[in-house]
Amino acid sequence: MSKAFTRESDDAPDNDEDGDAALPPLPAGSKNYMTRAGYDRMRAELFSLIDDERPKIVEIVHWAASNGDRSENGDYLYGKKRLREIDRRIRFLTRRMEIAEVVDSSVHAGSDQVFFGATVGYEDPEGVEHRVTILGIDEADSARQQVSWVSPIARALLKSRVGDVVKLATPAGVREIEIVSVDYRSPA
Template identity: 60%
Template sequence: MSKAFVKENDHDHDDNLEVDASPLPAGTKNYITRDGYIRLRQELERLMNVERPDVVQTVSWAASNGDRSENGDYLYGKKRLREIDRRIRFLTRRLEIAEVVDPAQQPNRDQVFFGATVVYSDSAGEEFRVTIVGVDEAEPLQGRISWISPVARALIKAHEGDTVILRTPGGVEELDILEVHYPDP
């Protein structure tokens, strides 16, 4: 049968594509909180011990059904297996280079560093609450921003009560730091 009718191998080259969803600046460490490290580790273990074996079983069953060219379970399973393997490789690499930081051990608790929760207001008087975390655990909509984000870079090393400058494509913004919190040791 012509390869034109069998799409089974068309995307095998995707296995070698590594999309780094959270790039680190060159020469920087992959800082991460203890909780973030635990979440990534749990995701890796779930993928390796639960999801991957389930998909392998489904693909094996689907392959035994004969014609693979029109077998949706087989084709989807192979695609999902590639996605899982790609995510496993990504997580493994990120965990290997992770440097766990415990924000509770921060001695300068009135100054903004990695792991701090900061309440600040912008020039319009609107208040924001953000926690500065690692790139692999950032969730901006939940107030967890990466330490390499423009807002975090503006806040880092400032003290409670300081005004810092945030440079954005739309111009310069002043941020007033109202509170700095760290988890209790």
């Protein structure tokens, strides 16, 4: 049998058509909450891929294909691979934006209760103060102290108020944390 008609690996897991299995999933039946800034960044990325990057790669692939033998043509092979990556990302962004629900957290300005978009200061049992901003799944960045609204810390904090002590389930056990501040300024 020709190798061209066999699967590379019969043991490979079946991923969805776009290979998004490694991307953060949305909880079943939930909406894709995000801030206006997060939605605008996602939209800008989508239009950049569609209007700038994809046409450049298509041009490179077209030029490389016109050079003849495609089997050993690095520009052609890399270009086709990059096109697949771009198309996969475009499909992902389009799907996520279609189900996005933009939340204006500024309506809660001045409130001491934690809702989506809040920057929350909390104190752990050792007395160390931490600050996290609760954002959407696609916009949270842990390096910037931003957490997804579905994360354990966000779920523990949501709907609590300044002064409340909430229980946070961690791998090391349940910890009690105290909310010390709530702010609704837009994340940087």
